[in-house]
Amino acid sequence: MGADSRRWQWIVPWLFLAPALVVFTWFKFVPVVKGLVMSFYKIKFTGADQWVGLANFQRMLSDTALHAATAHTFIYVISSTIAGGILSFAVALLLDKPATHIKIIRTAIFFPAVTSVAVLAEIWRIIFYPAAGGVVNSILGLFGAGPYGWMSDPNQALFTVILLQIWKSVPYNMVIFIAGLAGINRELYDAADVDGAGPWSKMWHVTIPGLIPAFSVVIMLSFIRGFRVFTEVYTTTGGGPSGRTSMIMTHIFTAGFERLDYGYAAAISFVLFAFTVLLTVAHVFIKNKIARF
Amino acid sequence: MQETLTMKIGRIVLYVLLLLVFCGPFWGIAATAFNKGTVQPGQLVLWPQQPTFQHFVFAWVNVKAWLYLFNSLVVVIIGTALQTTVSALAAYALARKTFRGAGIVSLAILSTMMLPDEVIAIPLYLILHARLPVLDVSLYNSYAGMILPIVGWAFSVFLLTEFMKAIPRDLEDAARVDGASELQIFRLVVLPLVKPALGTTTIFGFLMIWDQYLLPLIAVDNRSLYTIPVILRSLRVDEIMQQNIFIAFTVIATIPCIVVYLLLQRHFNRGLMSGAVKG
Numbered sequence: 001m002g003a004d005s006r007r008w009q010w011i012v013p014w015l016f017l018a019p020a021l022v023v024f025t026w027f028k029f030v031p032v033v034k035g036l037v038m039s040f041y042k043i044k045f046t047g048a049d050q051w052v053g054l055a056n057f058q059r060m061l062s063d064t065a066l067h068a069a070t071a072h073t074f075i076y077v078i079s080s081t082i083a084g085g086i087l088s089f090a091v092a093l094l095l096d097k098p099a100t101h102i103k104i105i106r107t108a109i110f111f112p113a114v115t116s117v118a119v120l121a122e123i124w125r126i127i128f129y130p131a132a133g134g135v136v137n138s139i140l141g142l143f144g145a146g147p148y149g150w151m152s153d154p155n156q157a158l159f160t161v162i163l164l165q166i167w168k169s170v171p172y173n174m175v176i177f178i179a180g181l182a183g184i185n186r187e188l189y190d191a192a193d194v195d196g197a198g199p200w201s202k203m204w205h206v207t208i209p210g211l212i213p214a215f216s217v218v219i220m221l222s223f224i225r226g227f228r229v230f231t232e233v234y235t236t237t238g239g240g241p242s243g244r245t246s247m248i249m250t251h252i253f254t255a256g257f258e259r260l261d262y263g264y265a266a267a268i269s270f271v272l273f274a275f276t277v278l279l280t281v282a283h284v285f286i287k288n289k290i291a292r293f
Numbered sequence: 294m295q296e297t298l299t300m301k302i303g304r305i306v307l308y309v310l311l312l313l314v315f316c317g318p319f320w321g322i323a324a325t326a327f328n329k330g331t332v333q334p335g336q337l338v339l340w341p342q343q344p345t346f347q348h349f350v351f352a353w354v355n356v357k358a359w360l361y362l363f364n365s366l367v368v369v370i371i372g373t374a375l376q377t378t379v380s381a382l383a384a385y386a387l388a389r390k391t392f393r394g395a396g397i398v399s400l401a402i403l404s405t406m407m408l409p410d411e412v413i414a415i416p417l418y419l420i421l422h423a424r425l426p427v428l429d430v431s432l433y434n435s436y437a438g439m440i441l442p443i444v445g446w447a448f449s450v451f452l453l454t455e456f457m458k459a460i461p462r463d464l465e466d467a468a469r470v471d472g473a474s475e476l477q478i479f480r481l482v483v484l485p486l487v488k489p490a491l492g493t494t495t496i497f498g499f500l501m502i503w504d505q506y507l508l509p510l511i512a513v514d515n516r517s518l519y520t521i522p523v524i525l526r527s528l529r530v531d532e533i534m535q536q537n538i539f540i541a542f543t544v545i546a547t548i549p550c551i552v553v554y555l556l557l558q559r560h561f562n563r564g565l566m567s568g569a570v571k572g
Contacts, residue, residue: 010392010393012386012390012475013386013387013390013392013395014386014392016382016383016385016386016390016479017382017383017386017387017398019378019379019382019383019444020379020380020382020383020402020445020450021383021398023379023441023442023444023445024401024402024405024445026420026441027417027420027441027442027444027445028405028408028413028445029401029405030416030420031413031416031417031420032408032413032416034416034419034420035412035413035415035416038415038416091311094304094307094308094311095311105308105311105312107555107558108312108315108316109311109312109314109315109316110315110554111315111316111319111551111554112315114500114550114551114553114554115319115547115550115551116503116504116506116521116522116546116550117504117506117522118504118506118521118522118523118525118526118546119521119522119525119543119546119547119550121525121526122525122526122529122539122543123318123319123322123543125529126318126321126322126334126335126337126540126543127318127321127335127337129334129335129336130335131333131334131335133333133335133336134335134336135318135321135335135336135337167314167315170315171315224407224409228409228411228412230411230506230507231504231506231507231522234506234526235506235522235525235526249411252411252414252415253414253507256414256415256418257418257511262415262419265415266415266416269411269412269413269414269415270412272409272412273408273409273412273413276407276408276409276412277407280407
């Protein structure tokens with residue numbers, strides 16, 4: 001190695017980084033900046049785009065369909081996080097055993113978590129078919145209930161889509177909880193036994209506190225994925241019936257790709273992005289707070 | 294703790310219930326796809342009567358499942374390969390080199406973990422339509438348009454960087470003394486040592502790319518380039534099709550994910566545990 005080759009050493013890391021920098025720049029950073037810029041314009045197909053200042057953002061304040069979509073998204077995220085979190089915690093407790101048959105069950109119930117959402121959506125439409133002969137309706141019929149309209153009923157559609165989200169997320173979150181359970185110090189349970197603690201007391205004083213990091217990951221993933229929900233809804237109800245399952249992202253999709261109102265769609269996207277960043281920062285902040293205890 | 298008989302029965306009932314809820318629907322569509330007699334929309338059979346492949350054959354040949362499966366495979370195989378290669382190269386620089394700008398680059402890449410792909414759909418659509426600088430081609434309506442936007446994935450860069458940081462400096466120095474070039478060190482020293490992490494990024498990359506819906510939806514409007522997830526909804530919405538055939542199509546669409554998951558399962562939990570997997 002001569003002095004000449006050493007002079008060019010600085011370029012080595014950049015050569016390794018180059019492909020990543022190209023794809024990240026062109027397909028992530030440029031779109032973010034372009035999206036922000038577009039938010040301040042009315043995009044025209046002929047001639048120059050028109051600067052509209054904050055008009056796109058002001059429009060969001062009076063867009064009642066967007067308000068409904070935002071409300072649906074919040075209901076979707078919060079209810080699927082709470083119900084999904086509790087259910088996956090319960091399933092994790094049930095399946096937290098090293099036995100072979102338990103491992104097989106764990107593998108088997110993981111199918112919904114690895115199957116693509118578009119396929120899950122079709123399965124959901126089949127089993128929640130709104131006639132008496134549909135799978136879920138026939139089962140409920142055995143108990144004298146139904147038949148229900150599910151996704152075709154404006155009052156049940158959102159609920160049915162939330163069920164799909166829970167179905168997909170429970171097996172996934174279960175694995176996170178099981179790993180969390182494995183990390184709890186066994187001695188704490190022994191100590192609790194010595195103190196004569198019952199199963200509920202152990203759950204409350206040892207298991208749940210030990211799982212706080214797992215809960216934090218599960219809640220955060222559910223929030224970050226939930227607020228930008230698109231495929232789950234677009235492929236099942238498409239936002240219907242009569243807009244009752246519209247979400248922020250399906251609203252953006254309609255504004256952008258159906259009404260070709262790119263500037264407005266970009267403005268909503270940007271607010272959603274800012275909200276996601278805020279959530280992530282809040283998560284890191286809370287996590288650090290917990291870690292300090 | 295002694296388990297009473299009632300508790301044991303209760304436990305088994307819960308296991309059966311879990312399997313019914315989480316696997317039952319998959320069993321149902323598989324059984325119905327093999328069932329000779331046609332079913333009404335929304336109906337599934339528990340056990341195939343006169344099992345037959347005819348619905349699969351029809352879905353494969355006449356509904357062209359082969360074409361959409363081929364498209365999906367092209368996107369997912371090339372996509373995963375590029376994603377893993379690009380991530381590993383970047384991770385090598387970030388983990389093994391000290392250079393001015395390293396901090397800002399890794400922060401920039403890491404920050405895209407907070408960036409949901411959905412949020413940039415509108416500008417990305419316009420970028421795919423525009424002609425690329427220098428090359429002067431548009432990525433719209435091409436495999437490249439569905440592949441290139443997912444090649445940069447912060448999760449896999451991040452995971453590989455963490456693993457590469459853990460490799461002892463001595464190994465690299467020894468190779469350097471033996472006159473190994475930078476690329477040789479990367480290929481022959483570093484990569485073999487991060488194989489488990491490569492397994493994890495590969496399986497997650499595969500599932501993440503296979504699951505892509507919005508990207509192929511906006512990157513392509515030529516039906517013969519549609520991937521499996523995109524064609525499913527459009528088959529249901531646009532075409533009147535016998536229920537068994539549509540279900541057979543759905544089964545074909547399900548198989549690749551399940552197979553990859555079962556084959557690479559051991560790499561899976563590590564990935565789940567390495568925190569915020571975006572997916």
